[in-house]
Amino acid sequence: xxxxxxxxxxxxxxxxxxxxxxxxxxxxxxxxxxxxxxxxxxxxxxxxxxxxxxxxxxxxxxxxxxxxxxxxxxxxxxxxxxxxxxxxxxxxxxxxxxxxxxxxxxxxxxxxxxxxxxxxxxxxxxxxxxxxxxxxxxxxxxxxxxxxxxxxxxxxxxxxxxxxxxxxxxxxxxxxxxxxxxxxxxxxxxxxxxxxxxxxxxxxxxxxxxxxxxxxxxxxxxxxxxxxxxxxxxxxxxxxxxxxxxxxxxxxxxxxxxxxxxxxxxxxxxxxxxxxxxxxxxxxxxxxxxxxxxxxxxxxxxxxxxxxxxxxxxxxxxxxxxxxxxxxxxxxxxxxxxxxxxxxxxxxxxxxxxxxxxxxxxxxxxxxxxxxxxxxxxxxxxxxxxxxxxxxxxxxxxxxxxxxxxxxxxxxxxxxxxxxxxxxxxxxxxxxxxxxxxxxxxxxxxxxxxxxxxxxxxxxxxxxxxxxxxxxxxxxxxxxxxxxxxxxxxxxxxxxxxxxxxxxxxxxxxxxxxxxxxxxxxxxxxxxxxxxxxxxxxxxxxxxxxxxxxxxxxxxxxxxx
RNA sequence: CGGGGUGUGGCUCAGCCUGGUAGAGCGCACGGUUCGGGACCGUGAGGUCGGCGGUUCAAAUCCGCCCACCCCGACCA
Numbered sequence: 001x002x003x004x005x006x007x008x009x010x011x012x013x014x015x016x017x018x019x020x021x022x023x024x025x026x027x028x029x030x031x032x033x034x035x036x037x038x039x040x041x042x043x044x045x046x047x048x049x050x051x052x053x054x055x056x057x058x059x060x061x062x063x064x065x066x067x068x069x070x071x072x073x074x075x076x077x078x079x080x081x082x083x084x085x086x087x088x089x090x091x092x093x094x095x096x097x098x099x100x101x102x103x104x105x106x107x108x109x110x111x112x113x114x115x116x117x118x119x120x121x122x123x124x125x126x127x128x129x130x131x132x133x134x135x136x137x138x139x140x141x142x143x144x145x146x147x148x149x150x151x152x153x154x155x156x157x158x159x160x161x162x163x164x165x166x167x168x169x170x171x172x173x174x175x176x177x178x179x180x181x182x183x184x185x186x187x188x189x190x191x192x193x194x195x196x197x198x199x200x201x202x203x204x205x206x207x208x209x210x211x212x213x214x215x216x217x218x219x220x221x222x223x224x225x226x227x228x229x230x231x232x233x234x235x236x237x238x239x240x241x242x243x244x245x246x247x248x249x250x251x252x253x254x255x256x257x258x259x260x261x262x263x264x265x266x267x268x269x270x271x272x273x274x275x276x277x278x279x280x281x282x283x284x285x286x287x288x289x290x291x292x293x294x295x296x297x298x299x300x301x302x303x304x305x306x307x308x309x310x311x312x313x314x315x316x317x318x319x320x321x322x323x324x325x326x327x328x329x330x331x332x333x334x335x336x337x338x339x340x341x342x343x344x345x346x347x348x349x350x351x352x353x354x355x356x357x358x359x360x361x362x363x364x365x366x367x368x369x370x371x372x373x374x375x376x377x378x379x380x381x382x383x384x385x386x387x388x389x390x391x392x393x394x395x396x397x398x399x400x401x402x403x404x405x406x407x408x409x410x411x412x413x414x415x416x417x418x419x420x421x422x423x424x425x426x427x428x429x430x431x432x433x434x435x436x437x438x439x440x441x442x443x444x445x446x447x448x449x450x451x452x453x454x455x456x457x458x459x460x461x462x463x464x465x466x467x468x469x470x471x472x473x474x475x476x477x478x479x480x481x482x483x484x485x486x487x488x489x490x491x492x493x494x495x496x497x498x499x500x501x502x503x504x505x506x507x508x509x510x511x512x513x514x515x516x517x518x519x520x521x522x523x524x525x526x527x528x529x530x531x532x533x534x535x536x537x538x539x540x541x542x543x544x545x546x547x548x549x550x551x552x553x554x555x556x557x558x559x560x561x
Numbered sequence: 562c563g564g565g566g567u568g569u570g571g572c573u574c575a576g577c578c579u580g581g582u583a584g585a586g587c588g589c590a591c592g593g594u595u596c597g598g599g600a601c602c603g604u605g606a607g608g609u610c611g612g613c614g615g616u617u618c619a620a621a622u623c624c625g626c627c628c629a630c631c632c633c634g635a636c637c638a
Contacts, residue, residue, distance in 0.1 A: 012587065012599070013573045017631050037630065085638095091562095092637070109638045143562080143636045151637085159638090218637090311635090402638085434638075470597060505598035512598095523597055 001463070003498040003510075008045050010510050020216040022445035023148025025454050029513045031441075031462075038145025038153035045514065046441075048462040050156065053188060053437040054135050056459065057158045060184045064176040066131040066160050071113045073137055077103035079112040083413045094141050106139040111410045111432060114161045118428060119416035125165045128418060128428070131173060133160030135437075147216055149438045150398065156438060162431040163411075165420060170405055170429045174206075177403050177433045181210055185400065188440050189457025191447055192400060195221045196230040198301055199404055206405040210435075211397035212443035219399055222392045224385035233301035236375060237383035237392055239293075242272040244348040249362035251353055258327025260294045263359060267350060271295040275344060275351045275363070277329045279313040279322060287313065287321045289331055291340040292377045293349075299378035306339055306374045328352040331369040332360055338371035345373055398443045399436075406430040448538070454515030455538045458561040463496040465554060466516040468507045470523030472499045480547070481522040484532055487551040493558065495520075512537070517561040518554060536561070 008030035017034075018024040026032050031046030042050060058068065077095070080086035086093075086105070094106035107113065114132060122128065135158045142153050162173035178194065185192045190212050197209040209231060211221055222228075222235035230236070257266045264271045274294030280303070281287055288307050292298050304310065315325065321336065322329045330352030331338055344365050353360045365371060381394045408427040411417065416428045441460070448455040458464055465488060469481040481497060488495045496516065498507050504523075511519045521533040531544040534554065538561065545553045 009571095011572065016567080016573070019632070034630090089638090090636095111638085138638085140638080144632095144634090146632080157638090404638085432638080468597095473596095503596060503598085503600065505596095505600080507599090508597085509599050521597080525597080 001494075001496050003496055004500050006044060006496065008043065008514070010513055018148060020147040020150065020442075020446070021449055022150065022216060022442040025445050025449055025513070026148060026442070029454055029515065032149060034148075038142055038151070040149055040152060045462040049441050049456075049460055050437055052460045052462075053440050054156075054158070056187050057135065057184055057435060057437065060180045060187075061133050061158070061160060063183075064131070064180045066133045066180075069132050069134055070136065071107070071110050071117075071134055073107050073139065075105050075107050075113060077105050079116050079414070080105055083112055083115075083410055085112070092140050092142070094139050108138055108140040109157075109432075109434075110134060110136075110138075110159055111161070111406070111430075112414070115410040115414040115416050115430070118161075118163050118411070118430075119414050122163060122416065122418055122428060124418055125420050128163055128165045129169050129173060130163045131160055131176075132163075133158060133433075147218075147442075149442045150216065151218070152438070155436060158435040158437065160433045162433070163416075164429045164431075165418065165426070166429060170407075170431055174403060174405060174431055177431070178208070181401050181403070181433075181435065184435065185210060185212075185440070187459050188444060189448070189459060190400065190440065190443055193221060193223065193229050193395075193397065195223075195397075196234060197402060198231060198233045198305075205407055208403050209399050210401035210403075212400050212439075212447065213395050214398045214443055214446040215396055216442075216446050217396045217398040219397050220394055221397050222379045222394055224388060224390055224392050226385060226388035226390060228385050228387045228392075232379060232394065233299070235379040235392075236386040237379040238386055238389060239296075239343050239377075239383055241347070242270065244273065245269075247348060247362040249360065249364075249368065251355075251358055251360050253357060254328075254359045255357040257357075257359075263350065264294065267359070267361070269350065273347075273349060275330065275340075275349045275365075277331060277352055279318050279326075279329055280307070280310040281313050281317065282307050282310045284308070287317070287336045289329070289334060289336055289338045289371075290376060291331060291338065291344055291371065293341065293343050296341065296343065296377040296380070298376060302374070302376045302378075303339070306372075306376065307337075322352075322354045324352065324354045324356050328354065328356050328358060330354055330360060330363070331365075331371060332363060334369070338369065339376060340365060340371040340373050341377045342373050342375050343377060344371075398439055398446065400439045400443055401433075401435040403433045404431060406432050449515070452509075452540075453513035456515045456517060458517045458558045461516050462514065463516045464494045464558055465496070465518040465520055466511045466514060467495050467497045467520045467522065468504075468511055469497060469499050470504055470507075470521065472501055474524075476527055477522055477524070480527060484520065484522060484547065484550060488554060491551040491555050493551070493555060512540075518557060520550075520554070 010030045011028040014024045015027045033041045096104050138157045139154050164170045192210050192212045197207045199207040220232040257263050260271050271294035276292050278290045349363050350361050351363045382391045385392050411427040417425050471477050485497050517537050519535040530547050532550050535542045
């Protein structure tokens with residue numbers, strides 16, 4: 001492909017509305033353009049990257065026996081009503097009516113459609129297992145699209161769904177997906193972790209996420225060198241037990257002293273001797289008191305698993321329910337549902353007295369108040385791994401893929417059943433497995449770019465080599481570049497020939513911005529020496545190859561990039 | 562949905578406080594000199610100043626409402 005014919009509008013300056021590195025670079029390199037919040041046009045270069053990623057995904061999915069299908073994106077509301085998600089999901093789903101007034105939705109995922117299909121076509125254990133997948137656009141009315149291509153309202157997704165007769169077969173298909181995903185992300189050149197994750201709205205039992213470390217990520221994971229890795233939403237840890245003083249239970253005046261830090265300083269104790277009490281109101285309108293140790297924070301997703309969705313109480317509600325304002329609330333004498341973090345099972349603590357300006361010292365959970373216990377605290381770096389007790393580290397990550405054991409949640413509600421070997425009718429056991437190709441692209445840019453621009457791994461680069469022809473007007477140079485282009489093309493290497501009549505500096509700058517793994521240069525020097533200069537984009541190391549050997553050498557080099 | 566910010570040629574921005582009829586750099590077109598790291602000189606095209614309404618002799622500028630986009634939070638298969 002000639003650069004003079006390729007549409008790739010590059011920008012010298014960062015776009016004003018971009019924050020994330022991948023967003024800035026993908027716009028600057030002419031890969032994408034934004035149409036509206038969370039809606040992107042993929043330009044030719046961006047399309048090439050997406051095509052390559054999708055091709056890798058197809059190869060690896062086919063490799064594990066998955067079969068590609070295409071499903072409608074426009075769905076009748078009815079199938080979503082059948083699984084109950086029509087009402088559960090809310091504003092995130094685009095809803096509309098057709099001309100006949102029938103309720104329709106735009107698919108944000110395809111469990112309903114694929115289960116509808118399975119319900120009709122799968123009858124016997126002999127029909128199982130099946131793994132079907134799609135690479136299609138999904139639509140979600142995101143509350144907050146952000147970070148360029150990382151979180152959009154319309155996005156392509158590879159989703160596969162497994163159908164099995166029992167848990168063992170599900171586990172088998174789950175593990176095959178783990179293998180396929182690992183290969184896919186390796187081939188795309190990404191650094192990633194597989195972590196335990198919260199099944200969330202997919203409603204299954206076991207789930208893992210594939211996470212690419214990047215500061216632009218929206219999630220955090222806890223990692224241990226023993227291999228323990230979990231999304232912070234459910235990560236566990238072990239915490240030390242502080243030395244508790246032998247204080248008797250006593251109410252103390254703490255006028256105007258509200259925050260943990262203030263109370264600890266006022267009473268001259270460490271924060272880990274305090275109980276932080278948070279008054280919450282559940283979706284049903286019931287008050288719940290959440291308690292964590294003073295040096296800990298509430299992990300909201302963990303709390304939500306215990307009590308369902310909730311919100312913090314308003315100041316008036318605190319007054320009404322606890323009889324005190326924020327900062328003086330505590331569990332003693334408070335007759336509402338209580339959930340304390342596991343770290344509060346034993347000890348002697350300071351708590352709010354439910355009376356403005358007062359705290360209580362010497363409070364013993366279980367003796368002075370009744371409470372339920374659960375792991376509801378947020379893991380902090382340095383806390384001990386629950387598996388091996390080494391210190392945990394935290395890292396920010398981009399979710400690039402996930403795998404869920406769905407079980408029978410969808411097959412039950414949609415009547416997807418089969419007859420087993422004994423002639424007994426049973427629901428199909430399902431799994432669901434997603435990958436976001438655009439996120440792979442963005443995560444790669446985040447992980448590998450440098451101050452000059454993008455650094456693509458060869459496997460997903462829009463072109464494998466960027467051939468800079470210094471002076472297109474020079475017949476000899478042009479002929480040499482054409483020859484090299486021919487040799488490389490014959491060797492199956494995708495080359496972008498920059499034959500534009502612009503200054504060399506601009507060509508080099510564009511080449512580095514686009515980020516093809518190899519930059520080749522043909523100029524006066526190459527003419528004199530019969531060589532081609534080769535720069536490896538990553539690290540920008542240069543070398544020269546004689547023209548005759550160039551194709552072989554370059555092919556060889558590309559294997560390593 | 563709550564909080565914050567920004568909307569001015571294609572892009573990045575200045576001008577707004579203190580109202581007087583729109584600028585710069587880059588990009589683009591043409592001519593010339595250049596040509597191995599985003600050149601230089603000259604000429605030129607290009608703007609409903611996000612929208613609507615108000616105040617005023619006069620609004621990019623002041624006031625009100627609305628819209629769009631970005632960031633933080635809530636939310637997130």
